[in-house]
Amino acid sequence: MPTDDNDAETKAATGTELVSCPTARTRQLSDVSDEIMMEILLRFPVRTLASLRSVCTSWRNLISSPPFTCNHLRRSCLLDPTLTTLRIAYCTWAYRNDVRCGTIGLLSVHSILDNPSEPTQVDCFREQRYYGIIGSCNGLLCLVDEHAFKYMHAILWNPCTGFTFESPEISGEVRFCGFGYDHLSDSYKIFATIRTEGPSDFEFSTRIYTFGPTSSWRKIDDIPVALFGVPIDNPSWAVNREGEFFGSSILCTLNWCVNHVVLYFDLGKETYGHFPLPDSDINLDRHYFPRLCTHLCVLRNCLSVCYGDKSTYGCFLYDWNVWQMKEYGDAQSWTKLAVIPVYENFTYSDPCRCFQPLYISESDVLLAFCPFFGIVLCNLNDGSVDFPEIDNSGMGNHPAFSQCVGYRMACIYHDSLVSPNGLRSNSSKMLLRFIKPKLKLIDS
Template identity: 35%
Template sequence: MIHIECNFCGLRRTSQEHCLHRKMTETTTKVPKILSSATDESPPLPVLPDELIQEILLRVPVKFLLQFRCVSKSWKTLISNPQFVKEHLDGTSSDLTHQRLLSPMVTDPFKMTSCCVESLFQDPSTPAESTCFMMSDEFSILGTCHGLLCLFNIRLRSIQLWNPAIRIASKSFLTRLSNPREYVTHRGFGYDHVNHKYKLFLTLNDQKTVTKVYTFGANSNSKSWKVIQNFPCCPTKSQGHFVTGTGTLNWFAKAKNDERSVIVSFDLVTESYGEVLLPAGESDIVCIPELVILRNCLCVSFFDSKNWVLWQMKEYGVQDSWTKLMTVPHFVQGVCTWDKLTMSPHYEHDPLRWFHSIIPLCISEDGVILIKTAFSKLVLYDPNVGRWDFPVIRGHHWHNIQTYHESLVSPLG
């Protein structure tokens, strides 16, 4: 059988196959080059304006922005720009996509784990995945602000700032807490928006009480500690809560002259104390109060004689702006609402077993709330339908849970 090599493709075929292939090739080559010319001469793909690209990137989670810096020099410059960092922080601060939970590991003090809040809301029946951080030492968390965590090194008794989203930490500095009997009774970490400085508030106690403020900055040193006036009243919790845009730290407290419940504030700009009033008519009937920040607003939750209630201050410092977000009755059809949330063999016969810590962590746009109950149990409550869900985070038992907002803010200043 004779094989002939094709001049077009170089393959060898029988004479019959070669003739058929040649006719097909010649026919194809005579077809006008409509497709090829269209491809060659088609206009380039449309290019998005820089302004639109920036608007899109301002909504992107931090982990993707870190990858997008490799796309081009212009993108790297944009994402690293301090103004972009600020606008990204402001635009995503109340978005659950950018909210995370953080907890030191019980079994390994040199590790911390983090979990995306949004995953708990989306599918509470499926255990959520967590991210593990290997720490250089054992740390406790003094406060969070703008995605930065203020950490206290327990062994070295030093302090540093850390952004877990971009995995950058500042240099540590000693607190001068050399006396082992000296301990922190109250703390808070926030941002002075007038002088553009982060500040740490600490109340220390040994034989006497001393309150200090530390100002972070490029030139910060031991002289950055400033002794200030002690609390005018007694806060009931150690952790102060920073309200974005106000420059204030806030604690729940009892007034010195009477038994009224109040919120004592510390202004990081003027470094002075103030008082925030509770909702009208509520200051005398609160039980197990908790102060939290939800949707960038100051919120307070507590038990009254019939319900667990959650209030939100829409406009900071204005008593009339308190708005009741939800009410959960103690009993529904004779069954204690909180039994299934805080139940433990320890408290099975305690008549006040439902009056244990109920701390709101996050709230969605449609009002579904994530709560931390006794023993760090997580609960989702949907007040629209009265449904309870019990999300689980894969990995380990969580305790001392903190919430923080992922950001591009650098702890290096």
């Protein structure tokens, strides 16, 4: 078969010869089995898959199906972390026209760690009401409407897919709460102790809501507060009111610091338990302020605690001690991970504000949140401290961080396609009103 000049030039440049195959045809997508298509799509990152849902109906149904989202979540967490992006979600608030308005910001953890001197871009979502962050799990953020103090309702939000789901309202003020995954029932639950005004005094009740199409708040056994000798209105409850979720293949719990122990709630069995904090020089005197300054977190898949240890009590200067529990529930497995030395930006006189570790990189750089300052990086190898540039987010020296915010201000989550039990969004009035930014999230 004769070739034109362009073909000749191509052969000369590449050293190859073009072969005509008139019987060949392009294989259509319809020729690929569902099993092979699933295996192909499972290898794409979360945000790419979120876009691919619009290619065709069959892809949308496949990518949105619970088996696919579960398989992709498992693969991205255990086999290939590059399929998902680890992020920080934070919330702040400010008054506009005498109305408290909220902002939720999302930014990439690896962008901060890899290029701390380069501004990390942020997605900022602003609302006319304030939504506090209760926690995160499997790519879902659980928010609570704190605009009113006589009722509450929880909102589940997947920032990657846009999924939102609201729980029914429940009367009362939330005193403490938690959000997590129940591996026994494959469901997501929110835990809340509600305070209501009774005939003679305030009354408390504990409720559970399981996210589902027909779910409602149901009453469960109250926390055995007598065990700890701390009234439920004690300041230590308010300081640690969001339970830290810890999940494994055999146990999923919410955890709070109460007095000198960790109180936990088993989300599967819906029972309580407790174990002591690390056996250290923590002052257990209930009137000693730094005892209140205790923060639970999960670092490298271990329940961890950070507390302030006085170095100069009269000036309220703290060294920050970070401990890890290598075997969950085994008090003998507490191991000191790091001591963060006194630094002027990490110290403040408010004992209810704690240095909050969020993540540790493979190179032993601790990423933490400082309520009065923002995001900081602490190198555990040489003790150096860095303050990353955050673009257009107010994460550095933001006045909102010096104000008292009722719920946690920052947490770690990762992109996922998860929606509980395949639920569809039921909210038409909440996050859809958020002002979405023009900047795109960094996926590095």
